[in-house]
Amino acid sequence: MDKIDAMHAFIAVVNEGSFTKAADKLNTSNQMVSKQVAQLESHLGARLFNRTTRKVHLTEAGQQCVPLALEILERLNDMEGSLGMLVDQAQGLLRISAPVSFATRYLTPLVREFKLQNPLVGIDIQVSDRKVDLVEEGYDLALRIGHLKDSSLVAKKIAPINLVMCASPSYLAKEGEPNHPNELNPKHYLRYSYMEHYASSTALMAALNKASKESGSIFSANIGDVLVDAAIAGDGYALQPTFMVAEAIKNGKLKVFLKDYQPQPLGLYVVYPHRKLLASKLRKFIDFINNYYGAPPIWDRFV
Incomplete structure (x- = not known):
């Protein structure tokens, strides 16, 4: 039983004075209204109407139910209105x-x-x-x-x-620009602690994983900004997302190299x-x- 529909049927019968007029008001059948009211009566364990061939009269229990049902339906309307505002307007x-x-x-x-x-x-x-x-x-x-x-x-x-290999122009001028990942100097790798969890398996990543095991590696960090600053200072090379190094590349503070070996985005x-x-x-x-x-x-x- 849909209790809300049943209460709507009950109140419609009260307002219209008959099951037939209530059915017309709700755009449904007389049988459906009778069924919904009967289900509500069964659920409450009390008769709500005394029915005759001509008229419908509220019982004492029915009279007590009217204000309660009206309050429930009114609160439901208020809730629907409030939620409707949330749905229609972002807030x-x-x-x-x-x-x-x-x-x-x-x-x-x-x-x-x-x-x-x-x-x-x-x-x-x-x-x-x-x-x-x-x-x-x-x-x-x-x-x-x-x-x-x-x-x-x-x-x-x-x-x-996208992830790019980058270093400062001064670093590349001093150490030479690698043409293959195997030419990277493991001791100059500025390592992001979690990069292995993100980047795909490529020749570049294999070289960097090997470099990360070198005891002479400069340092690693779990925040990429530390490594970007170190790369700009000329301390080594780093694999970093473009959103972190775009400004430094634009300003000439970092240069991208090994483009042919970039990991998958x-x-x-x-x-x-x-x-x-x-x-x-x-x-x-x-x-x-x-x-x-x-x-x-x-x-x-x-x-």
């Missing part, structure tokens, strides 16, 4: 988890423009390279970079993330828990970011 707080380096470079302008179009949406960005649990930690979505594995989450690819993904019945704030953010960075993305236009 509420949107909680986002994002990688540190990407967020500091490319997320702020996006959020600013999104807020201009959706002023009722609040934004809470938590930056971390940790893989957060969206459901357990109460996030609406996360931005993630890599090759995503199968999961219960929905993932939408927003843009490619990673992806920038929006990850969220559900595909159906998305809140308007989330749906509009996904639509907005989907086309924001362009093709090719803005960080690849100087590389």
Whole structure:
């Protein structure tokens, strides 16, 4: 039994004074209205109407039920109206988890423009390279970079993330520009701690994996910005995503080499828990970011 439909039928009979007129009001059959009222009576364990061939009279139990049913239906209408506003107009707080380096470079302008179009949406960005649990930690979505594995989450690819080998012009002038990964000096590898989890298996990655095992390697870090700064200073070479080194390449502080050995691109993904019945704030953010960075993305236009 649909209790809401049954209460609508009950109130319609009360207002119209007969099952037939109630059926006309609800655009249904007399039999359906009778069935719904009978089911409500059975569920409540009380007769709501005394029926005669000509008239319908409320019982004492029926009279007590009228204000209660009206209040329930009124509150339901209020709830539907409130939710309708949420569906039609983006509002509420949107909680986002994002990688540190990407967020500091490319997320702020996006959020600013999104807020201009959706002023009722609040934004809470938590930056971390940790893989957060969206459901357990109460996030609406996360931005993630890599090759995503199968999961219960929905993932939408927003843009490619290319990885490039780069070093300062002064380093390459001093050490020579390698033409093959085997010519790399393992002691000068500025290693990102988690790169092996992201990059595809190539000749370049094989050489870098070998280099990472060399005890004489300069250093490694779990934040790429440290390595980019070291590469700009001439301390060695690094494999980094273009969104992190584009500005330095544009300004001549870094130079890309070994282009023929680049790993397969990673992806920038929006990850969220559900595909159906998305809140308007989330749906509009996904639509907005989907086309924001362009093709090719803005960080690849100087590389």
